[in-house]
Every structure is written in structure tokens, then in C-alpha cells.
Amino acid sequence: MTASTAYILYLAFAIGAAAVYLMLPRPERSKAIAGALLGVAALAVLITLLVARVTEPGSTRAFFCIFAAVALFAAARVVTHNRPIFSALYFVLVVLAVAALLVLQEAEFLAVALVIVYAGAIVVTYLFVIMLAQQTGSPVYDRQAREPLLAVLIGFLLMAAVAGQAGALPDTVEQGSVLATQTGPDSPASSIAEGNTAAVGRAVMTKYVVVLEIAGVLLLIAMIGAIALSKKKVPSEQVRTARKPLGQVGKEVAPY
Amino acid sequence: MREFFTSQFGVSITFSVMVIGALLGITTYCIYFERKIAGWVQDRYGPNRVGPAGIFQLVADGIKMVFKEDIIPGHVDKVLFLAAPAIIIIVSFIGFAAIPWGGQWELDGHLVNIQVANPDIGLLYILGVASMAIYGLVLGGYSSNNKYSLFGSLRATAQMLSYEIPLGLCILVVVLTLGTLRLEHIALAQTGYWFGIIPQWNVFLHPVPFVILLITSLAESNRTPFDLPEAEQELVCGYHTEYTALKFGMFFLGEYAHMITASALISVLFLGGWHFPWIPWAQPEATSFFAVLVKIGVLGGKVVFFIFLMMWLRWTLPRFRWDQLMRVAWKGLIPITLALFILTAVLVYFGLERSIWTLVGNVVIVAGALLIAGSFGREVTGRTTNLPPIPSGPFSPGVGGVGASA
Numbered sequence: 001m002t003a004s005t006a007y008i009l010y011l012a013f014a015i016g017a018a019a020v021y022l023m024l025p026r027p028e029r030s031k032a033i034a035g036a037l038l039g040v041a042a043l044a045v046l047i048t049l050l051v052a053r054v055t056e057p058g059s060t061r062a063f064f065c066i067f068a069a070v071a072l073f074a075a076a077r078v079v080t081h082n083r084p085i086f087s088a089l090y091f092v093l094v095v096l097a098v099a100a101l102l103v104l105q106e107a108e109f110l111a112v113a114l115v116i117v118y119a120g121a122i123v124v125t126y127l128f129v130i131m132l133a134q135q136t137g138s139p140v141y142d143r144q145a146r147e148p149l150l151a152v153l154i155g156f157l158l159m160a161a162v163a164g165q166a167g168a169l170p171d172t173v174e175q176g177s178v179l180a181t182q183t184g185p186d187s188p189a190s191s192i193a194e195g196n197t198a199a200v201g202r203a204v205m206t207k208y209v210v211v212l213e214i215a216g217v218l219l220l221i222a223m224i225g226a227i228a229l230s231k232k233k234v235p236s237e238q239v240r241t242a243r244k245p246l247g248q249v250g251k252e253v254a255p256y
Numbered sequence: 257m258r259e260f261f262t263s264q265f266g267v268s269i270t271f272s273v274m275v276i277g278a279l280l281g282i283t284t285y286c287i288y289f290e291r292k293i294a295g296w297v298q299d300r301y302g303p304n305r306v307g308p309a310g311i312f313q314l315v316a317d318g319i320k321m322v323f324k325e326d327i328i329p330g331h332v333d334k335v336l337f338l339a340a341p342a343i344i345i346i347v348s349f350i351g352f353a354a355i356p357w358g359g360q361w362e363l364d365g366h367l368v369n370i371q372v373a374n375p376d377i378g379l380l381y382i383l384g385v386a387s388m389a390i391y392g393l394v395l396g397g398y399s400s401n402n403k404y405s406l407f408g409s410l411r412a413t414a415q416m417l418s419y420e421i422p423l424g425l426c427i428l429v430v431v432l433t434l435g436t437l438r439l440e441h442i443a444l445a446q447t448g449y450w451f452g453i454i455p456q457w458n459v460f461l462h463p464v465p466f467v468i469l470l471i472t473s474l475a476e477s478n479r480t481p482f483d484l485p486e487a488e489q490e491l492v493c494g495y496h497t498e499y500t501a502l503k504f505g506m507f508f509l510g511e512y513a514h515m516i517t518a519s520a521l522i523s524v525l526f527l528g529g530w531h532f533p534w535i536p537w538a539q540p541e542a543t544s545f546f547a548v549l550v551k552i553g554v555l556g557g558k559v560v561f562f563i564f565l566m567m568w569l570r571w572t573l574p575r576f577r578w579d580q581l582m583r584v585a586w587k588g589l590i591p592i593t594l595a596l597f598i599l600t601a602v603l604v605y606f607g608l609e610r611s612i613w614t615l616v617g618n619v620v621i622v623a624g625a626l627l628i629a630g631s632f633g634r635e636v637t638g639r640t641t642n643l644p645p646i647p648s649g650p651f652s653p654g655v656g657g658v659g660a661s662a
Binding site: 085089092108109112113115116119120121124125127128131132196197 | 336375376377380381383384387388390391394395397398406409410413414417420437
């Protein structure tokens with residue numbers, strides 16, 4: 001990656017930041033269209049920059065462009081839409097588009113795991129909460145962003161830092177070499193041959209087993225915490241409901 | 257041109273078109289079967305007016321559904337209201353892509369899979385697609401802007417999230433036993449025989465996960481006794497109360513398509529897919545065109561069996577109460593499937609995952625679960641005394657009954 005490419009990348013980020021800032025919800029709607037146009041410009045710059053770096057055949061490149069554009073557009077809408085339920089649905093779209101990008105990288109297992117975990121379970125619970133929280137009308141905190149400038153600035157600075165770091169990687173990544181570095185020293189070629197799922201499983205259960213255990217313990221703690229929080233304390237008089245062995249339940253009501 | 261149509265890609269495209277067409281027909285015919293089975297259970301004829309034995313009833317139903325007035329109420333969220341049935345129908349149909357319908361076909365000297373796609377992660381693909389189906393129900397209920405619809409979709413969310421856990425664990429038991437996620441390999445791994453007679457189907461190894469998978473599939477496709485999201489006595493029609501005409505029909509067809517996917521998945525996971533003993537064409541070695549047809553027929557027969565079972569259950573069992581539904585999932589199915597999963601993992605460690613010990617472990621786990629459930633007292637919920645007797649009189653209750661006799 002040459003210096004000029006990096007500057008074009010940062011320029012794209014700057015335009016994108018301005019676009020998101022203009023599109024954030026505010027009482028007057030006139031600036032959103034200007035923001036959307038700026039966003040399209042930033043997207044065009046980014047896509048041309050990325051297409052130059054993708055070395056796969058034409059169809060993969062086309063799919064990459066489509067799904068990357070969908071993901072970026074949907075991600076922008078997640079933060080700029082003024083109705084939370086649409087934000088959640090755009091988040092589902094982001095997840096699906098990223099899953100498609102992962103499939104293009106031949107990481108099918110990660111793609112499907114992402115869809116099952118995020119789109120299939122987590123966002124559904126978000127929707128559950130949103131549906132219970134509000135039925136009609138949007139309150140003031142949905143119609144107006146509170147600190148739009150600071151939020152956009154910090155978000156895009158962080159993204160630019162990460163992207164600059166990623167840009168320091170070698171220009172063309174060889175097919176499968178990312179996978180090979182992740183599966184460890186023991187025969188990378190064979191782990192690619194045995195399939196993506198098996199390779200991921202081997203990596204998780206050997207090299208990253210400590211991380212896996214820590215994640216498991218964390219989830220367990222969260223689960224116990226959730227149960228403890230949701231358990232309602234009731235006075236002891238009220239809990240004395242009749243208890244019976246399983247075979248006797250319901251016997252006292254004679255059938256008609 | 258011929259090379260294209262005999263390649264795997266060409267066969268996949270041709271087959272996907274055929275599958276979509278056939279499934280549209282079969283799902284519509286499911287409505288006819290449903291009504292006939294309802295008639296059989298309730299000791300009446302069922303549809304018998306349109307055509308011989310009423311077989312053209314679905315044509316009449318379809319025409320009615322298409323030409324009914326399509327009302328979009330003024331109070332709905334229009335975008336989501338139109339998106340919900342589309343999501344339901346798309347998600348129900350793309351799940352079929354990974355089902356291995358007919359094994360392999362020898363075409364111009366090479367073997368092609370009678371399957372739309374044979375990805376490395378076929379089973380997870382079906383799970384992922386099925387988990388997206390919930391958006392149709394949730395958005396349908398939310399966008400209707402109606403309290404009953406919202407209740408329906410809230411119930412659907414909680415129910416499907418709860419029953420996805422035992423469903424996934426049952427599938428993982430099979431994956432752990434056979435060590436592959438490719439559905440074609442799962443079917444192939446069950447083609448052997450024990451003692452030369454008993455086919456090595458997973459149902460003989462793991463009868464309990466088979467039954468639990470059947471139960472959770474009923475819950476996932478919102479069929480009775482798990483049809484709380486559309487409980488008509490409480491919620492009018494649940495999440496599709498505000499839908500009319502063809503949009504209602506999409507919800508209706510989506511349910512049947514979901515049933516067919518679930519039946520095909522259970523057949524492949526536990527009943528050997530297209531394999532059947534004693535039929536020479538339903539063996540993995542047979543690759544002629546006729547064998548492909550026989551294999552599709554065998555898998556289709558298994559699917560029809562499960563669909564019949566589900567319809568029979570629908571007209572036989574009453575609906576669960578909400579607390580019972582949650583108790584069955586969280587206190588019943590999830591601990592049992594977790595125990596089964598751990599059992600399978602231990603057996604895989606010792607290399608005994610396809611031996612008699614699997615069956616023994618299943619029996620022990622069920623016996624232990626019954627012992628634990630029997631030793632703890634159960635809370636007596638619901639009605640504990642009889643209702644006052646129905647007053648007897650010349651007329652049925654309510655007409656001249658209660659006040660007059662008292």
C-alpha cells in the first residue's frame with residue numbers, strides 16, 4: 001500500500017464521516033439528502049480503492065462490491081434511522097451482507113455461525129425489547145441525536161486507525177494463507193483440505209482453547225447473573241402452592 | 257450445451273427449478289390433506305364436492321385466495337407489513353437447497369448429486385435459514401399495529417427462541433455421532449446394516465433425540481400443540497390477524513413448506529434419507545435414473561409419513577398452556593438433550609458412538625429423567641376443582657337453563 005492510497009482511504013473516511021454526521025436524525029430533514037449524496041461519494045471512493053486490491057476473478061469481485069456496498073449502506077442506516085425497529089432490521093442486513101463476504105472468503109462456517117447467532121437469536125431479542133418498549137410514535141431521543149459531532153468524530157477516528165493498521169499488511173494476501181496462519185504450525189495444507197469447519201474447530205480446540213474456556217465461563221457468569229436478576233423475591237406465604245408427585249397432578253378434577 | 261446440462265451446476269439449476277415447482281404444488285396439496293385428515297379424525301367426510309373425492313378443492317381454494325379483496329388496513333406499517341409474508345415464503349423455500357433428495361446419478365460417465373447445493377456446512381445452512389423465519393412472524397405481528405397481533409408475535413419469538421436450543425442440541429448429537437455436517441454424507445453413513453438386517457439408521461441408536469427433534473420441529477413450525485402464536489380463541493389469529501387474500505395465503509403456505517423441510521431434515525438425520533432396506537434401487541451403489549426416482553420416492557414417502565403424523569397430532573392434541581410450553585422446553589427438553597449431548601461426547605471419546613451403549617445411554621437418561629421428575633413434587637397449576645355441573649333441562653345450557661331452574 002503506497003502513501004497516496006492511504007491518503008485516499010483517509011479522504012474516503014472523512015467524506016463518510018461528514019455524510020453520517022449529516023444523516024444523523026435531527027428535527028429538520030433537509031440535510032439528510034446532502035448527507036446521502038456524500039455517503040454515495042464516500043462509498044464510490046472506497047469501492048474503487050478496494051476493487052483495485054481484490055485479485056480474485058471477475059464474478060467474485062462483483063459479488064464483493066455488491067455485498068460490501070450493501071453492508072456499508074445498511075451500517076450507515078443502523079445509526080442514522082430514527083425508528084429503532086428499522087435500525088435493528090438494518091443490523092440484520094449488515095450481518096447477512098458480512099456473512100456473504102465471509103462466504104466469498106471461503107469461511108462458510110463463520111458465515112453461518114454469524115447468521116445463526118446474530119441474525120437468528122440476538123437481534124430477535126432486540127426486536128422483542130423494541131416491540132415491548134414502543135408501539136407508536138417516536139420519542140425525542142429517537143428524533144434527535146444527542147452528541148452527533150463527537151460520536152461521528154470518535155467513531156471514524158477509530159475506524160481510520162484500524163484501517164490504517166490493516167493497510168500496513170502486504171498488498172496481496174495469498175489464497176488460504178490467512179487460514180494457514182490461524183491453524184498453527186501443524187500441517188496447514190492438510191487442515192485446508194479437510195474443510196473449513198474442521199479447520200476452525202481444530203484451531204479453536206487447540207491453539208485458542210484458553211480463549212474458548214474464558215468465553216464459556218463469561219457466558220456462564222452472565223447467565224447466572226441474568227437468572228439472579230430476573231428472580232423475583234416473593235413473600236414466603238405466597239409460594240406455598242400445592243405440590244404433588246408427577247403421576248398425581250390433575251387427578252382431582254374428574255373428567256366430564 | 258449438453259456439457260452444461262450434464263455438469264453438476266446444470267443439474268443443480270434444473271433440479272432447483274423442479275424442486276420449487278413441485279414444492280409449490282405439494283404445499284398446496286397439503287391443505288387438502290389437512291382437511292381430509294381433519295375429516296377422518298372428526299368422523300366426517302372432509303372436502304368432497306369439487307372433483308372426485310374433492311381433489312380439486314385446492315384449486316377452488318387457490319382461486320378464492322387470489323381473487324379475494326386484498327386489504328391493507330390504514331393503521332399498519334406498510335413496508336414491514338408487505339415484507340413479512342415475503343420473508344416467510346422465501347425462507348421456507350430456500351431451506352430445501354441443501355436437502356439430498358436422490359443420492360447420486362451417473363450421467364455421461366460421471367456422478368452428479370441430485371441436490372441443489374452440497375455445501376460443507378449443509379446442516380448449519382438449514383439451521384441458519386430456519387432461524388431467519390422468525391422475522392416473518394415478528395414483523396407481521398409488529399407491523400399490524402394491533403395488540404393481538406403483537407401478542408402473537410411476542411409468543412412466537414419466545415417460543416421459537418426456546419425450542420431452537422433443544423432442536424440444535426438434537427442435531428448436534430447426530431453431527432457428533434457421524435462427524436460431518438454434509439447432509440449427503442449423513443445419509444450415506446446410515447446405509448450399512450447391523451446383523452445383516454437392521455439398517456444403521458440413527459433412530460435405532462438415538463430414539464430419544466429423534467422424538468425430541470420431532471417435538472421441537474412441531475414447535476418451530478407453530479403447529480398444534482404449539483400453535484400459541486395464533487391461538488384463535490385468545491388472539492383472533494395472532495400475528496396474521498390483519499392479513500387477507502394472498503398475503504394470508506403466503507403465511508399459510510409458509511407453514512406447510514416449513515413442515516416439509518422439517519420432515520425432510522428429520523428423515524435425513526434419523527431415518528437414513530433416501531435409503532431403504534430390501535429395495536435394490538434405494539442403495540448407495542445404484543446410480544441409474546430409475547434409482548434416482550426410487551430414492552426421491554423413498555425420501556418423499558418418509559416426508560409424507562411425518563406430515564401425516566403432524567396433521568394427525570394437530571387434530572388430536574389440545575394446545576399447551578403458556579407456562580406448560582415454557583416448562584416443557586426449559587425444564588424438560590433442554591436438560592435431557594444436554595445430557596444426551598454429553599453422553600454422545602463421552603461415547604465418541606471411547607469410540608463407542610455407534611454401539612449398543614448409545615441405546616443403553618438413551619434408556620438410562622430417560623429413566624433418570626422420569627425418576628427425578630417423579631421424585632420432586634410438581635406444582636399443581638390450573639384448575640383443581642370441578643366446575644359447577646351443567647344444568648340439565650329440555651334445552652342446552654344458557655337458553656332457558658340457569659335462571660329458570662334456580
